[in-house]
Amino acid sequence: MSNFEYAPAPESRAVVSIDPAYGLFINGKFLPGKSHFPTINPATGEKLSKITQSTTADVNKAVAAARGAYVKTWSKMPPAERAKYLYRIARILQERAREFAVLETLDNGKPIRESRDVDVPLVAAHFFYHAGWADKLQYAGFGEAPKAHGVVGAIIPWNFPLLMLAWKVAPALATGNTVVLKPAETTSLTALLFAQVCQQAELPAGVVNIVTGDGKVGAALVNHPGVDKIAFTGSTDVGKIIARSVAHSGKSVTLELGGKGANIVFEDAAIDEAVEGIVNGIFFNQGHVCCAGSRLLLQEGIHDEVLEKLKRRMSQLRLGDPMDKNTDIGAINSAEQLAKITSLAQVGVSEGGESWSPDCALPVNGFWFKPTIFTGVTQAHRIAREEIFGPVLSVLTFRTPQEAMEKANNTPFGLSAGIWSEKGSRVLWASKHLQAGVIWANTFNKFDPTSPFGGYKESGWGREGGRHGLGAYLKGGDHE
């Protein structure tokens, strides 16, 4: 009866210019690469550009550049001068926010609403925050004259390409380290644009170096004897390989790995806002979020009511062109990830879970997966245990608060958890019992540079962000 169907409101891509091919950023200069692989827009399959597959020699060159910059300039520079560069980068990122948001959406497939309103503002906030710490490190609780590690090898994932870059580069630079960064294979473009920002800010050559390519490049960086510290965000499987590789090497390491976050809704919760939080917890960024609330634990008394509201709310999610300002759910980042999500969803069905998705058309080209919930899931189902890293929610139930805690903690992971209750004492009690690095009460997936982020158990080592996060980039600070 209504003609209130939102007309397409696409963001213009005229603001970005994408080169036909990209090289590497080493010692302040872009160097042409020898062999390339294509990078595509996952929402359309369109080839955006070609990215260099770095060689071991390239990695050696980048590490040498980072070492040189550390020894000659960056470690000798007064901290307040380092801060100036970080402030300058933060301001340029804000000025070029639209360009970064559009490029991130084109390369990653996430909705422009999220890259514009979440990713890029948080990126700038990270640089501003850490700029402030650069000349105050002696007051951060790591001794009177905390020392940088030297050269940091940073390896980041494809789900928040620029934000994860900021999480590594901003604290590394603020604490006086230099960086060799390897972006994810499928999402290198915003990192390479960030390299331009480094040039624009006149950051001394070699302080930030970027080598692109697949896991072999990451391995070369991890195993390079000239790297003092590894900062990795990605899968638990790769995290375990890295942990084995650096054992006995003397390298310091922080790992941000997978998760299977429990989002726990008690019967005294604010139901409408809890439903929003459930949706935000699992469908934000297509569920490509390590701290996603992928396990919904519902108290039995409100199971039916919450599910009815959740389904109605999911029916309103707008899936499609990520460049449309009204899109809520964008594309899956790669064919490989889509295959993984599809196969785990099939396991869910074969193990007897009941799958439900709203009735929405999927675009023909690109990689897409409907927002999906599985009901009737128990702790014994694989979809309640393994990280799917996609828009798939497993719904479990509990009878008592104690049971909720046991189920929430019954996982090899421990990255995030959510508590929904209007009762303050219950929130405090539950937050004490949950084994998770980040616990949100009556909200979910909220990030801030001042707040440390990280995991328990197989979700990782160390913290990023806040005062705690600085320790990861200072000698002796990791064990704080």
Added chain:
Amino acid sequence: MNYSAIIDGSEASLKNFLRTLPGVDQVGAESRAAMLATRSIKNATKSYAIDLAISMVDLTTLEGADTPGKVRALCSKAMRPDPTDPTVPHVGAICVYNDMVSVARQHLDLIGGHDIPVAAVTTAFPSGRASMPVKIQDTQDAITAGATEIDMVIDRGAFLSGQYGQVFEEIKIIKEVCGEKAHLKVILETGELVTYDNVRKASYLAMLAGADFIKTSTGKVSPAATPPVVLVMLEAVRDFYSMTNVKIGVKAAGGIRTTKDAIKQLVLVNETAGPDWLNPGLFRIGASALLNDLLMQRMKMRDGRYASPNYVTID
């Protein structure tokens, strides 16, 4: 309407029911409303939304300085918002104090606006501080003069002191006075209820007592129809419909001055109560200055440029 399955009519059962309503998380409700405000409404949708919003306006004058001349001018504007363009729909209703109802009704009938209802604010609007016989008489007068919509205020003092039964009874009595002759809109005055929990409770209380519409505000208190308040009220009518199969309307009044504000309200309706509520029978916007901004934007959509403000009429 009889809701005996929910409450038995006693104050105790009303209190018990209101206590079972889930709370509203302030941060969550405000962030949901803020997210919906980022929807980008363009082109054909924008044109549709502007006409829809015009048809939902309760064109209002509630001033001590109101005169028959002023009210007649408003009626002409209601009937033909843009005198140069007959494709502009007429507004949803005219809203005046009860002594101006007959002037409005007669003038509307005279100019062919038979199907534009006249709404009267009653029950000692805006404060509601009068005895019950006065409130009944106020309403009765308006209906006798030709009002087919009654915008009553609740007794906020009674609500805030927990006397839900008294608020309920007053609404019920005014509903009986309205009978079949007039549609009842119940003004919650959310700016005085302050919390979203109170807004939710008052919404249910009004619906159970017989409101046809729940309305945010008198327009005399700020804040008024803020997006999160309207969100909470839309959730209430949506859930009340699931519970009873009865559709109650919502009227957002106060502080909605621009086309942008109005479109944000329509997005809230569309994505909260749903498209079924997107018509003047179930959603109204109480406003005066808004209409001219809608007309300016409509001309801009039609001509591709902004016209001078002198191309829209003052009332």
